[in-house]
Amino acid sequence: MIIGVPKEIKNNENRVAVTPAGVTEFLKNKHTVYVQTEAGKGSGFSDEEYMAAGAVILPSIEQVYAIAEMIIKVKEPIESEYALIKEGQLLFTYFHFASSEPLTHAMIERKAVCLAYETVEKTDRSLPLLVPMSEVAGRMAVQEGAKYLEKPMGGFGILLGGVAGVKPANVLVLGGGIVGTQAAKMAAGLGANVTIVDISLPRLRYLEDIMPANVDTVMSNEYNIRDLVKSANLIIGGVLIPGAKAPSLITRDMLKLMKPGTVMVDVAIDQGGCFETSKATTHEHPIYEVDGVVHYCVANMPGAVPYTSTLALTNATLPYALQLANLGWKAACSRNEELRKGLNVVNGQVVFKGVSEAWNLPYTEVEKIF
Numbered sequence: 001m002i003i004g005v006p007k008e009i010k011n012n013e014n015r016v017a018v019t020p021a022g023v024t025e026f027l028k029n030k031h032t033v034y035v036q037t038e039a040g041k042g043s044g045f046s047d048e049e050y051m052a053a054g055a056v057i058l059p060s061i062e063q064v065y066a067i068a069e070m071i072i073k074v075k076e077p078i079e080s081e082y083a084l085i086k087e088g089q090l091l092f093t094y095f096h097f098a099s100s101e102p103l104t105h106a107m108i109e110r111k112a113v114c115l116a117y118e119t120v121e122k123t124d125r126s127l128p129l130l131v132p133m134s135e136v137a138g139r140m141a142v143q144e145g146a147k148y149l150e151k152p153m154g155g156f157g158i159l160l161g162g163v164a165g166v167k168p169a170n171v172l173v174l175g176g177g178i179v180g181t182q183a184a185k186m187a188a189g190l191g192a193n194v195t196i197v198d199i200s201l202p203r204l205r206y207l208e209d210i211m212p213a214n215v216d217t218v219m220s221n222e223y224n225i226r227d228l229v230k231s232a233n234l235i236i237g238g239v240l241i242p243g244a245k246a247p248s249l250i251t252r253d254m255l256k257l258m259k260p261g262t263v264m265v266d267v268a269i270d271q272g273g274c275f276e277t278s279k280a281t282t283h284e285h286p287i288y289e290v291d292g293v294v295h296y297c298v299a300n301m302p303g304a305v306p307y308t309s310t311l312a313l314t315n316a317t318l319p320y321a322l323q324l325a326n327l328g329w330k331a332a333c334s335r336n337e338e339l340r341k342g343l344n345v346v347n348g349q350v351v352f353k354g355v356s357e358a359w360n361l362p363y364t365e366v367e368k369i370f
């Protein structure tokens, strides 16, 4: 198969979808890999390293899309890329369709085959291609939160861990999945008082068991969240209903209950966000304020730590990408249920329920397209 790796063009997105090590594996399997010049630069991989591994370097994004049967990317295509996508072309990347109606319509119109990293699902319901980036973003959420809690950055001016004789900060984590667990571990490690809320009692039970003593678990409901926001200094949003729009757990009126300078990091922004007042921001302009509350809503947080993120992401994606290349998407998805769950929009049809519900579009059962 002919594989294309474009350079990411989202704001401050420094990851790349295939490393020189990945190129070597594709070549061993008799595929051809075209990489856009400087695609790996932000992650520390030069064109020379890709060429040494056997890739062909192309000077423009247009040439990469024009030649490739499968495009492997990190983030969703940006508007300027829409026209480059060919009918029937396989796109393997994060899409987060439920947070972008224009992207959904564009991919329907282009009749592309959109296989979304974030909905590839194992039989135990884990999300193998989201996990590594959720680990990164969960850990980063605490770093970013700590930074914006500093007074000159607009925050309340509290140190997460406090010092002798002074109380630490209160950190509220919404959703105790991968993002929530990593965030809680980091915040607890810095000495903060952490509370995790989740709707899954088995998950709360597990977290209660493994977390240090400065982490509490509380059932997620409006009553409890309304109470917890009053004392929180940092709130981290990491809830997920796979492939669907995130629920708004913090409504606008709750901001009035918070202390001025409270910081909210909405990691779930890529699925539309779990705070009513969230809107996606960029690494260039990461924050804004509503009613005295600092909002950080960057939709590609891991893009800022590309060394870690590119390696963590490609460790997970490469085996799936090889299956797609070796068998073609149809055979790979009909044989492998994990990959089949990644299909969201195929040849103009929406085949993922959460996406059809988010934008009120006709739904086709994925089994019907084979």
Ligand SMILES: NC(=O)C1=CN([C@@H]2O[C@H](COP(=O)(O)OP(=O)(O)OC[C@H]3O[C@@H](n4cnc5c(N)ncnc54)[C@H](O)[C@@H]3O)[C@@H](O)[C@H]2O)C=CC1
Pocket (backbone or CB within 6 Å): 118, 130, 131, 133, 134, 135, 137, 174, 175, 176, 177, 178, 179, 180, 197, 198, 199, 200, 203, 220, 238, 239, 240, 241, 246, 247, 249, 266, 267, 268, 269, 270, 271, 298, 299, 300, 301, 302
């Ligand atoms: N902004 C960014 O750069 C990044 C964003 N993400 C996003 O972070 C979000 C979380 O991802 P993961 O932690 O991997 O998901 P996950 O599936 O591991 O965890 C989600 C948790 O939310 C819980 N949940 C669902 N509804 C809830 C509710 N009403 N109240 C409380 N908890 C609820 C679930 O029980 C589950 O434990 C996703 O939207 C993901 O796409 C992930 C990586 C990077």
Ligand SMILES: CC(=O)C(=O)O
Pocket (backbone or CB within 6 Å): 075, 094, 130, 133, 134, 270, 299, 300, 301, 302, 303
């Ligand atoms: C998952 C996601 O949105 C990211 O890694 O950017």
Ligand SMILES: [Mg+2]
Pocket (backbone or CB within 6 Å): 208, 211, 212, 213, 214, 215, 216, 217
């Ligand atoms: Mg405890």
